[in-house]
Every structure is written in C-alpha cells, then in structure tokens.
Amino acid sequence: MKNLSSELLRFTTAGSVDDGKSTLIGRLLYDSKSIFEDQYEAVKSASERRGEEGVNLALLTDGLRAEREQGITIDVAYRYFATPKRKFIIADTPGHTQYTRNMVTGASTANVALVLVDARQGVVEQTRRHAIIASLLQIPHLVVCINKMDLVDYSQEKYEEIRAEFEQFASKLDVHDITFIPISALNGDNVVDRSQNTGWYEGATLLYYLEHVHIGSDHNFIYARFPVQYVIRPYNDEFHDYRGYAGRVAGGVLKKGDKVMLLPSGFSSTIEKIDTADGEIEEAFPPLAVTILLKDDLDLSRGDMIVRENNHPTVSQDIELMICWFHERPMQLHGKYEIRHTTQSVRCIVQDIQYKMDVNTLHRNQEDKMLKMNDIARISIRTTKPLFVDAYRKNRTTGSVILIDEGTNETVAAGMVI
Amino acid sequence: MNYRLNHLRELESESIFILREVAAQFDNPVLLFSGGKDSILVSYLAKKAFYPARMPFPLLHIDTGHNFTETIDYRDRWVKDIGARLLIGSVQEAIDRGLVTEEKGYNASRNFLQTAVLLEALEKGKFDAAIGGARRDEEKARAKERFFSHRDEFGQWDPKNQRPELWNLFNGRKHFGEHFRVFPISNWTELDVWQYLAQEHVPLPGLYFAHRRKVFFRDGILMADSEFIPKRPEEKVAEMTVRCRTIGDVTCTGVWESIAATIEDIIEEVAASRKTERGGRTDDKRSETAMEDRKKDGYF
Numbered sequence: 001m002k003n004l005s006s007e008l009l010r011f012t013t014a015g016s017v018d019d020g021k022s023t024l025i026g027r028l029l030y031d032s033k034s035i036f037e038d039q040y041e042a043v044k045s046a047s048e049r050r051g052e053e054g055v056n057l058a059l060l061t062d063g064l065r066a067e068r069e070q071g072i073t074i075d076v077a078y079r080y081f082a083t084p085k086r087k088f089i090i091a092d093t094p095g096h097t098q099y100t101r102n103m104v105t106g107a108s109t110a111n112v113a114l115v116l117v118d119a120r121q122g123v124v125e126q127t128r129r130h131a132i133i134a135s136l137l138q139i140p141h142l143v144v145c146i147n148k149m150d151l152v153d154y155s156q157e158k159y160e161e162i163r164a165e166f167e168q169f170a171s172k173l174d175v176h177d178i179t180f181i182p183i184s185a186l187n188g189d190n191v192v193d194r195s196q197n198t199g200w201y202e203g204a205t206l207l208y209y210l211e212h213v214h215i216g217s218d219h220n221f222i223y224a225r226f227p228v229q230y231v232i233r234p235y236n237d238e239f240h241d242y243r244g245y246a247g248r249v250a251g252g253v254l255k256k257g258d259k260v261m262l263l264p265s266g267f268s269s270t271i272e273k274i275d276t277a278d279g280e281i282e283e284a285f286p287p288l289a290v291t292i293l294l295k296d297d298l299d300l301s302r303g304d305m306i307v308r309e310n311n312h313p314t315v316s317q318d319i320e321l322m323i324c325w326f327h328e329r330p331m332q333l334h335g336k337y338e339i340r341h342t343t344q345s346v347r348c349i350v351q352d353i354q355y356k357m358d359v360n361t362l363h364r365n366q367e368d369k370m371l372k373m374n375d376i377a378r379i380s381i382r383t384t385k386p387l388f389v390d391a392y393r394k395n396r397t398t399g400s401v402i403l404i405d406e407g408t409n410e411t412v413a414a415g416m417v418i
Numbered sequence: 419m420n421y422r423l424n425h426l427r428e429l430e431s432e433s434i435f436i437l438r439e440v441a442a443q444f445d446n447p448v449l450l451f452s453g454g455k456d457s458i459l460v461s462y463l464a465k466k467a468f469y470p471a472r473m474p475f476p477l478l479h480i481d482t483g484h485n486f487t488e489t490i491d492y493r494d495r496w497v498k499d500i501g502a503r504l505l506i507g508s509v510q511e512a513i514d515r516g517l518v519t520e521e522k523g524y525n526a527s528r529n530f531l532q533t534a535v536l537l538e539a540l541e542k543g544k545f546d547a548a549i550g551g552a553r554r555d556e557e558k559a560r561a562k563e564r565f566f567s568h569r570d571e572f573g574q575w576d577p578k579n580q581r582p583e584l585w586n587l588f589n590g591r592k593h594f595g596e597h598f599r600v601f602p603i604s605n606w607t608e609l610d611v612w613q614y615l616a617q618e619h620v621p622l623p624g625l626y627f628a629h630r631r632k633v634f635f636r637d638g639i640l641m642a643d644s645e646f647i648p649k650r651p652e653e654k655v656a657e658m659t660v661r662c663r664t665i666g667d668v669t670c671t672g673v674w675e676s677i678a679a680t681i682e683d684i685i686e687e688v689a690a691s692r693k694t695e696r697g698g699r700t701d702d703k704r705s706e707t708a709m710e711d712r713k714k715d716g717y718f
C-alpha cells in the first residue's frame with residue numbers, strides 16, 4: 001500500500017496582508033498537481049465571474065463568502081497534500097491584523113512557518129509581529145519567502161536588501177534556522193519549479209525545501225508526562241475492577257513496570273498495564289493516546305498527571321507567561337480568567353503585567369499596563385489550584401495554556417510558560 | 419528505538435484524544451451517523467477511544483427516508499457490532515407533522531430538510547455536542563472549521579468569528595441553549611480514511627464497491643435510479659458497473675463508473691483520481707458557497 005508510513009509535516013503561512021500567502025499555497029498545490037479537476041474548474045469559473053485576469057489560485061483556500069468578497073483571508077484554511085516524500089498539512093492564515101488570533105491558531109501546531117514578504121514593501125510591522133509569534137511558538141524552521149519578485153525585475157539587490165533587513169531583526173529573536181527563497185507566487189518561480197529568472201539564486205525551491213527539511217520531532221521524549229484525560233470504568237462483569245486512565249502521552253516514554261509518581265497527591269505507584277483497543281502495549285510515547293492502569297488502587301481523575309519519580313514538572317500556583325492577547329476587550333490587570341492547561345481547568349488572577357513588547361523595536365515597555373488586542377506581553381498569574389507545568393521551550397504540550405473569559409466564554413489569550 | 423508514529427497512527431491518536439475530550443467536556447454528546455465511510459470511521463474510533471467501556475454517547479441518524487436500502491441494513495448491523503445505541507430523527511415524520519415542507523420538482527431533495535430535523539432532535543434530546551464526520555479536505559468551507567465548532571442558540575455557525583483554537587487545548591464552554599459541533603477526523607484526507615479502514619479491516623457497505631446498478635445521467639452526473647427521483651422524459655435508465663464515493667441520501671449522491679471491487683482497488687482509484695469525492699454531490703453545486711450557506715444554518 002502506498003504512503004503507509006510517510007512522515008507528516010505541518011506548516012503555516014505568515015506575513016502581512018496581501019503579501020501573497022494564499023496565492024502561494026494555491027500555486028504550491030497546483031504546480032505539485034495536488035488540485036483536483038473539479039476544484040480547478042470551480043476556481044477558474046469563479047475567477048472569470050469576478051472578471052479577474054487569469055486564474056486566481058488564492059480562491060483555492062479563501063473559501064468563505066466574505067473572504068471572496070473582500071479578497072482577503074479571514075480564517076485559517078487547512079489543506080492537505082502529499083508527495084512521494086512526505087505528507088503535508090498546510091495552515092493558510094490571514095495577514096490582516098484584526099485576525100492575528102487566527103494566525104496564531106494555525107501556527108500553534110506547525111513545524112515550519114513560511115513568512116511572506118512583498119519584495120516591493122520589504123519587512124513591515126505585521127511581518128515582525130508574525131515572526132515574533134513564530135519564535136514564541138518555537139516553530140523550529142522559518143522560511144522567508146521574498147515574494148512578488150516579478151514586480152521588482154527579479155532583482156538580486158532587492159532580495160539581498162530584504163534578507164539583510166530580516167536577519168537583522170531576527171537576530172534578536174529566538175529563532176535558529178532561517179532560509180530565504182526569492183519567489184513569485186503568481187508565476188510560480190522557485191515554488192515547485194526552479195526559476196529561469198533568478199539565475200543568481202542557488203538555493204532550493206520551496207517544495208524541495210519542504211520535502212527535505214529535517215523534522216526531528218516536536219515532542220519531548222525525555223521527561224515523562226501523562227495528563228489524565230478521562231477515567232475509563234466499564235462497569236461490566238468482564239472488566240469489573242477495570243480502572244483505566246485514558247490520555248495522550250505529553251512527554252517521555254512510559255513503560256510497563258515503570259515506577260511513577262502521581263500529581264497532585266505525590267503518591268507513588270507502578271504501571272501495571274498500558275492498554276489500547278488493539279491490545280496491551282509495552283511502551284507509550286508522544287503523541288499516542290493510550291489507557292494506563294496502575295498497580296495500586298488510587299483515585300486519579302481528569303487533570304491529574306502521571307510522571308516519573310525522579311523528574312517532575314514544576315508544581316505551582318504562581319506562573320510566568322508570555323501571552324498574545326486576542327480580544328477587543330483589553331486584558332484587565334487583576335482580572336480573573338479561566339485557564340486551561342493540558343486537561344486541567346482552573347481559575348487565575350492576573351497579578352502583574354511585567355512588560356509589553358513593542359513589535360517593531362522589541363523594546364520592553366514596563367509602564368503601559370493595558371493589554372490590547374494582538375499585544376504580546378509577559379505576565380504573572382496566580383491560579384486557584386497548582387498546575388503541573390514545564391517551560392514551553394522544553395515541552396509544547398505541558399508548557400502551553402489558554403485563557404478564557406468566563407462571561408463571554410471566548411478564548412482571549414494564548415500563553416507560553418517561561 | 420524510533421519513536422515516530424506513521425501518519426495513520428498519528429491521526430488515529432489525535433481523533434481518539436478529541437473524542438475523549440468531548441466525553442469529558444460535555445454533559446450530553448451525540449454522534450451524528452449517516453451510514454457513510456466517515457461516520458463509520460468516527461464511530462469505529464469512538465469504540466476504540468473508550469474501550470473496554472461502551473462509548474458514552476448514542477448515535478443519531480437523521481433519516482430522510484430516501485435511502486439506499488443497503489444503508490439501513492448496514493447501519494443496523496454496524497450499531498450492533500460496535501455496541502452502540504441508535505437514535506433516529508425522521509424527515510418523513512417531520513414532513514407529516516408540518517415542521518418542514520417537501521421540495522417539488524425533478525431536483526427535489528430532502529437533504530436540505532435534514533437541518534431542521536437535526537436541530538430539533540438536538541434540542542429535544544438536550545444534546546450539547548454533536549460529533550460529526552466532516553473532514554477539512556472535503557470542501558472549502560469545511561477547510562475553515564475548527565475541531566470544536568461553536569453554534570449559537572439557533573444552531574448557526576459564524577465562520578467570520580470562530581474561537582481561536584490553539585495546540586490541543588479545546589474550549590467547549592458555552593451558554594445555555596448553545597451547542598458545539600465537534601469534528602474528530604478534521605485532519606484526515608479521503609485517502610487516509612480508506613487506508614485506515616483497510617488496515618483495520620472494518621466492514622463497509624457494499625455500495626462503496628463496484629456493482630451493477632440501474633443508473634441515469636443528470637447534469638453530467640451519474641445518478642442511481644430510484645423510486646424517490648422523478649425522471650425527466652429524456653433521462654434514460656441503463657445498467658452500469660458503478661460504485662459510490664460518498665453515501666448520502668439517494669437523491670443527492672452521485673455514483674461513479676468503477677471496477678474497484680476491493681478496498682485495495684478503491685485505494686488505488688482514490689490515489690489516482692483527478693476529481694474530488696464531492697464532485698458527485700448535487701447538493702454542493704447549487705451555488706459557489708452552497709456548503710458554507712448550509713453550514714451557517716446548522717447543517718452537518
């Protein structure tokens with residue numbers, strides 16, 4: 001059977017409005033022959049109806065009525081394609097500032113971010129904001145696609161200028177792997193096929209890069225973390241005393257017979273069995289969903305965590321976070337929010353807003369205590385019950401939180417544990 | 419030791435995680451079951467997610483009454499196999515009661531009447547989460563949907579104002595009277611679904627495999643001949659070897675000429691196909707944003 005064991009790469013687009021993100025994704029799908037005939041026909045006739053010259057490939061992802069009317073992306077579109085080398089999940093995100101929260105949604109699970117820059121405009125504020133978000137989210141690889149090269153005569157000088165500008169800004173960020181590619185999403189230069197117009201460029205095409213970039217792993221295989229998600233109790237004769245702790249391994253490798261510690265109780269026990277619907281397995285690792293049975297009759301519930309004795313997360317009610325604020329209503333200092341972390345959900349109070357980050361200069365503003373939509377800030381919170389956290393840079397699963405407004409039920413912030 | 423899951427295992431574990439999340443976050447979930455491969459897959463994964471316990475929610479079939487007979491036979495057997503409880507919302511009964519009005523004409527379909535019946539069934543059963551088998555690769559409006567998709571008290575979707583959904587942290591909080599649609603197989607492609615169903619040896623409805631059937635052409639789409647579809651005088655019925663790529667109500671499900679007789683053949687065919695599976699769905703063809711418009715109103 002084909003493709004049965006292929007690797008999965010998740011990537012996201014980023015960059016300012018109209019820099020060509022959706023067009024690029026359309027081009028990538030089209031040139032890699034991942035578009036179906038009826039999809040292409042539909043996009044072609046929609047382009048004709050709209051009186052556009054040529055086929056607008058952005059319509060492949062801009063599927064909502066409002067997006068088509070306004071010619072912008074509003075919410076993330078997920079697209080899937082595969083080459084013989086890899087399977088890809090693409091999140092095409094909006095560049096518009098108003099919809100930054102949707103960009104964060106698409107980027108939160110990505111291994112690679114494609115940051116688009118319009119060659120005529122160079123690096124603008126929204127490019128910087130997205131690059132900062134990508135670095136906070138610890139996306140391991142950034143590909144800066146300098147787009148619309150057709151509009152600057154494929155000028156190497158222009159390319160080098162933007163490259164230098166971006167590198168200078170990125171040197172202050174926590175990103176380690178940056179690649180630059182001059183492209184034209186509209187015409188397809190260096191997307192799937194090597195361009196005849198950029199003889200001076202010796203690097204890879206975008207598709208080649210995506211097929212070959214090393215994706216080690218998003219997961220931490222060292223520190224064992226198993227948040228209990230759901231307790232399975234069959235209550236039938238065959239499985240009378242069965243009490244299984246279902247969940248998804250969030251870190252490390254858990255093995256049958258391992259001595260484990262339970263949080264928050266601090267009790268110890270031993271893994272008796274790692275169960276799945278396909279039978280028992282010897283060991284479990286991220287991101288497997290399994291059911292763990294313990295030797296001792298202890299009463300764990302959702303939100304508890306199974307860890308190893310010699311290595312546990314920080315158990316604390318005082319937590320430091322970098323957050324991105326999503327809501328029109330500003331964050332309130334001393335405001336109370338629901339906080340979700342792994343399978344826990346408790347309340348918290350914002351104790352301090354330490355600084356707000358200026359996305360253009362990366363300057364830390366300690367005076368302004370008002371967090372508005374799209375602001376990035378470092379804050380301190382206190383929770384009603386202890387959380388079991390790791391630094392986000394050590395573990396994306398046990399280091400991430402969301403804040404929810406209890407009045408409106410909206411998700412108002414994404415947070416990364418420092 | 420290589421701790422890397424192949425993509426089918428990774429998708430499986432993501433879906434199981436989401437199904438358990440639904441059971442943990444909602445009081446009264448229900449799984450929408452159409453009898454097609456996607457809802458077969460979701461119910462199969464739900465069985466796995468709660469093993470060895472029974473799945474903690476019933477299945478709900480919104481039955482238009484215009485089914486392929488095979489669908490109902492399969493449904494009843496499958497529900498028994500996986501040990502689930504089945505609820506039925508009947509469109510026929512809703513027509514008789516006057517909740518909805520039957521469409522008229524050659525292209526009449528009960529597909530659109532399902533929305534009202536579904537919303538009523540959710541309200542009556544006080545269901546606060548409806549689990550569906552929609553996939554993002556199916557259609558451009560579905561490509562925009564969250565795993566946990568919020569619906570207001572009228573059951574409507576607001577695609578311009580969806581909640582951010584970060585990492586694997588799902589926010590199922592809602593006000594009284596609102597509900598969620600949850601899509602555990604959002605990230606699966608059509609090919610993934612077939613490869614997985616083959617790998618797991620899941621029994622499937624015979625309609626998916628090539629068989630002889632009376633069919634006719636309408637607007638370039640091959641349709642199964644059925645007592646529920648009035649034919650225009652010029653529409654000639656002929657027998658051909660066909661199979662379904664999606665299974666829905668008879669009146670809106672196209673069939674394809676195909677000789678794919680086994681699941682391996684189907685995988686070959688899907689992998690080589692140049693048309694999407696919904697290319698045969700007449701319900702999507704009514705306008706450019708037909709799916710989005712239906713979804714806003716509360717369709718599956």
Ligand SMILES: Nc1nc2c(ncn2[C@@H]2O[C@H](COP(=O)(O)OP(=O)(O)OP(=O)(O)O)[C@@H](O)[C@H]2O)c(=O)[nH]1
Nearest residue numbers: 017018019020021022023072073095148184185186
């Ligand atoms: N000349 C030229 N035009 C381009 C190129 N790439 C994109 N465009 C045009 O730029 C405009 C915006 O393209 P989109 O792909 O919608 O931009 P976007 O980045 O997805 O925009 P948002 O999603 O709204 O942030 C469209 O008119 C495209 O045709 C390119 O390489 N060359």
Ligand SMILES: [Mg+2]
Nearest residue numbers: 021022072073
């Ligand atoms: Mg776009």
